[in-house]
Amino acid sequence: MSSNNTQGFGTKAVHAGVTPDPSSGAIMTPIFQTSTYVQDAPGVHKGYEYARTQNPTRDALQASLAALEGGTDAACFSSGLAAMDAIIKTLKSGDEVLCGNDLYGGSYRLLVAVYGPLGIKSRYINMTDIELVKKSIRPETKLIWLETPTNPTLQITDIKAVCDIARELGIPVCVDNTFASPYLQNPLSMGATLVHHSITKYIAGHSDVVMGGVITSDKKYAEKLKFIQNASGAVPGPQDCFLVLRGIKTLHVRMDRACENAMKLAEYLEQHPKVGKVMYPGLNSHPQHELAKTQMKNFGGMISFDLKDDSIEAANKVLSGTKLFSLAESLGGVESLIGHPASMTHASIPREQRLASGLTDSLIRLSVGIESAEDLIADLEEALS
Numbered sequence: 107m108s109s110n111n112t113q114g115f116g117t118k119a120v121h122a123g124v125t126p127d128p129s130s131g132a133i134m135t136p137i138f139q140t141s142t143y144v145q146d147a148p149g150v151h152k153g154y155e156y157a158r159t160q161n162p163t164r165d166a167l168q169a170s171l172a173a174l175e176g177g178t179d180a181a182c183f184s185s186g187l188a189a190m191d192a193i194i195k196t197l198k199s200g201d202e203v204l205c206g207n208d209l210y211g212g213s214y215r216l217l218v219a220v221y222g223p224l225g226i227k228s229r230y231i232n233m234t235d236i237e238l239v240k241k242s243i244r245p246e247t248k249l250i251w252l253e254t255p256t257n258p259t260l261q262i263t264d265i266k267a268v269c270d271i272a273r274e275l276g277i278p279v280c281v282d283n284t285f286a287s288p289y290l291q292n293p294l295s296m297g298a299t300l301v302h303h304s305i306t307k308y309i310a311g312h313s314d315v316v317m318g319g320v321i322t323s324d325k326k327y328a329e330k331l332k333f334i335q336n337a338s339g340a341v342p343g344p345q346d347c348f349l350v351l352r353g354i355k356t357l358h359v360r361m362d363r364a365c366e367n368a369m370k371l372a373e374y375l376e377q378h379p380k381v382g383k384v385m386y387p388g389l390n391s392h393p394q395h396e397l398a399k400t401q402m403k404n405f406g407g408m409i410s411f412d413l414k415d416d417s418i419e420a421a422n423k424v425l426s427g428t429k430l431f432s433l434a435e436s437l438g439g440v441e442s443l444i445g446h447p448a449s450m451t452h453a454s455i456p457r458e459q460r461l462a463s464g465l466t467d468s469l470i471r472l473s474v475g476i477e478s479a480e481d482l483i484a485d486l487e488e489a490l491s
Contacts, residue, residue, distance in 0.1 A: 123169030186304025189318030269297030307438030
């Protein structure tokens with residue numbers, strides 16, 4: 107068999123980290139639903155002592171995620187925010203996190219409301235402006251945190267350019283790769299120190315699991331994260347790990363269809379008389395379209411658009427008028443979702459700050475699923491009319 111590094115993504119998605127169970131030959135990784143493990147003598151065991159520390163189902167998932175992102179190590183947590191929390195715990199009071207100004211509301215809330223009072227500062231800039239990134243780094247900047255594509259305005263940041271700047275100054279970069287998934291983008295190959303995922307979204311892919319993960323090739327970070335995973339205990343259960351392993355096997359197939367559907371919907375929306383700006387990296391009109399082509403395999407299943415009538419009332423009419431698009435938070439499942447970031451996912455961000463990053467009151471976010479594109483277009487047509 108070819109080495110893991112030369113295998114195609116689809117082969118890795120199905121096989122990486124997963125081997126048939128040696129005790130039974132079961133082709134699917136068993137759910138090791140146990141809290142503890144029997145030891146032959148104190149400290150003499152089969153590599154497993156207590157399920158917060160290690161679990162074979164979780165180990166298989168972590169090995170799979172590391173392979174998909176081209177890293178050496180991965181650590182899974184009970185949610186995407188728990189995974190982010192573990193990364194921020196590697197900092198100390200007085201340190202600063204430099205972030206993109208278009209950031210998931212939960213990430214903003216964690217940094218400002220939880221870690222701000224503990225003395226870990228955060229600042230928010232337009233990460234698409236590489237000169238601004240250079241100028242914004244201070245002696246106390248100890249981590250650069252970026253999303254690309256961003257949530258929800260789908261800005262694209264030049265990962266390699268930011269990582270080149272950070273490497274010269276010895277600052278780690280963490281890329282939240284949730285919107286792209288490991289299938290479309292691999293930040294470690296562009297110089298990132300850490301890759302963060304809300305596994306809840308595309309990786310799990312079926313809207314039935316909440317989980318987060320961090321992948322790295324930096325052994326010191328891997329050791330820190332493993333320590334925090336055990337010490338803080340925000341670990342996922344084996345049933346959830348099993349479900350994510352199952353979801354991963356179809357990640358590439360699901361993403362191909364979501365990308366195909368999203369492009370058709372973005373082109374439809376761009377021509378609609380009631381629609382204002384359409385934000386989708388696959389469109390030629392997207393300001394960073396050419397950059398997206400260089401660092402992404404495809405453009406993803408997320409679309410944002412606002413209305414020419416830029417009011418919450420106009421947005422609400424559309425949001426309540428769809429039948430196939432379900433009004434719900436979250437994204438990345440096989441079914442299509444529609445949401446209103448200003449009042450839902452990003453409500454914790456002050457309005458002035460939202461508007462400055464392009465998140466208008468009428469902005470609508472679509473998570474495009476794997477249904478028939480024609481049916482999704484007809485659903486939006488009815489809602490918009």
